[in-house]
Amino acid sequence: MAKKQQNAITPMRAEDYPEWYQQVIKAAELAEVSPVRGCMVIKPWGYSIWENMQGVLDGMFKETGHVNAYFPLFIPMSYLEREAEHVEGFAKECAVVTHHRLEPDPEGGLKPAGELEEPLIVRPTSETIIGETYSKWVQSYRDLPILINQWANVVRWELRTRLFLRTAEFLWQEGHTVHATEAEAVEETEAILDLYGRFAEEYMAMPVVKGEKTRDERFPGAVNTYSIEAMMQDHKALQAGTSHFLGQNFSKACKINFLDQEGQEVFAWTTSWGVSTRLIGGLIMTHSDDDGLVLPPRLAPRHVVIIPIFRGDDERSEVLGYCEKLKAEVEAREYDDGKVRVELDDRDIRGGEKVWQHIKKGVPIRLEVGPRDIASDSVFMGRRDLSPKDKSGVSREEFITRVPEILGEIQKSLYDKALKFREDRTRTIDNLDEFREFFSSEAEGGFAGGFALSHFADDGGGEDLLKELKVTPRCIPVEEAGNLGECIFTGKPGSRLTVFAKAY
C-alpha cells in the first residue's frame, strides 16, 4: 500500500500557486481547456456555480428595476469605430468575421468564400451595438431611463489565458442603462457597484474593496470606472466586477439623444457594468485550500452529500434506506430562501475515495452514514471549512434541525477568514522605501506584498517604480473618499488614498 497523501492537491499553494490553481480546477471538475485555443469547457460542477451566481445576480438586478434582453453576437466593424478610445482599447483583441460561406478547396478541405462587404466583429463588449439600438428607442425624456441587462458570451482574443481568469471567450452579464441626467447615471453606476459588493461579500463570502479606477485603468471610453477588488491568497488583487459611468461619450457616438422637458434636443447619459465567469476564479482563489475547492454554501451546487458506508447486500439495503429517508428529511429544511440541496452518493466506489472527491469539489457538509451511526441514530459529519480529519458524530435529529444554521456558520467562517487574511496584508504606506520593501520582501508562503494604501495624485509619477515592482493602482476606495494627503510619488497635496497591488 502506497504512503498516504497528506493533502489532496499537489503542488500545495506555497509551492507553486498558479499550478495549484490549475490542479484545484481539475480536481473539482470545474473546467478544462478546450481544443480551441484560449477557450475553456465549463464542466457541470463549474457551470452549476455559475448558474447559482446568475440566479442571485439576476434577482438583484430585477429587484432594482432592470430587465433582461439580448443583442447580437456580431457587431459591424464601423460601429466599434465610432468611439475613439473604445476602438483603441479593444481593436487589438477582436475576432473578425470576414466571410459567410465555405467552399471545397483543392486539397479536399474547406475554404472561406462569400466575402462580407463589411467585416463583423465578435462582440468584446456591446456598448456600440446596444447604443445603436438605444438611439432608435430614445426619443423623449419619457423613454428614460432604460435599464437593461443581458447575459451573454463575449470574445477578447487574449494571448495569455488562464481558466476562468482570462479566456478568449467568457460568459458574463453586461448592463447598459440610459438616463436623462448625469446625476441619475452616476447614481446608477454607484448603485451597481454597491450591488456587486454585496453579492461578492454576502454570497461569495469574498471581501472586496469598492472603489474608483485611476485614469489609466478606466474602461476605454468611460468617464469613470468603478470596480470591486478582492485579495487572492497569493496577495494579488483580482478585479471582480466593474461599473462604468460613460458620460455622454457613447450617447454622442451612437446618437442617443432626446427632447427634454424644455423641448431641448440633448444627449443622454449612459452606464455599463458587468461581472463574468472570472468570479469563479476569484471564488477559487479566495477560499480553496491544499485539499481543493472550498465553496460558500450560498453558491454551492450541493450543500450536503451523504456517503453511505456498508459492506454486503444486507447492510447495503439497510444503510441506503436510512440515507434515503435522511436525504428527504434534510431536503425538507430551508436554507437561504430555498431547499437544502442534498446528494446521496450511492455510486459503487470505495468510501474513502468518494469522501475525497467531495472534499476536492468543495461540498460544504459531508455526512458519512454507516451501520454504527444507524445504531445510534446519528450521522458522522465533516465540514469543508474544517480539516478533513475533523469529523464528529451528531444525532440525526440534531443535524436535521441545525443544517441551515451550520451552513450559515460555514458561510460566515469563510467570509471572516478571508477578511482577516486581507486585513493582515493591507498596510497604509506613506513613503517610497516602505512601499518598495512591502512589495519586494517575501512574506509567509513566499508571497510578497498585499494591498498598500497610499496617497496618489493620479496625474503622472511613479511609473518606473510601479513597473519595476509589477504593481498597479487598483482603485481609490469609496470609503476613503475624504482621506487626502501628499502623493507618495510626487508629493502633490490633496491626493486621494489609493489601493496598490500586484494584479491578475
Add this chain to the structure above:
RNA sequence: CGGGGUGUAGCUCAGCCUGGUAGAGCGCUACGUUCGGGACGUAGAGGUCGGUGGUUCGAUUCCACUCACCCCGACCA
C-alpha cells in the same frame, strides 16, 4: 509580435544520440480479496509514434518543410 520548448495509449511521459514498424505509471474493463482516511492482486482493452516529403532494404528514431500546442516577454475583464 520577439525569445525558448514540446508533439509517442484517455492522461503524464520513457524510447530516438548508436534506424530493425513500441513501453511504463495513472486511468479504463472483468473477476477475486477488501471497504468508517485516497485499496490490492490477477487477467484484459487501448497507439496509422502531429502532418507531408526525403535518405534507406527498412524511419517513432536521421534530414527538410509544415501544422499545432506550451512556457517566458509586450498587452489584458
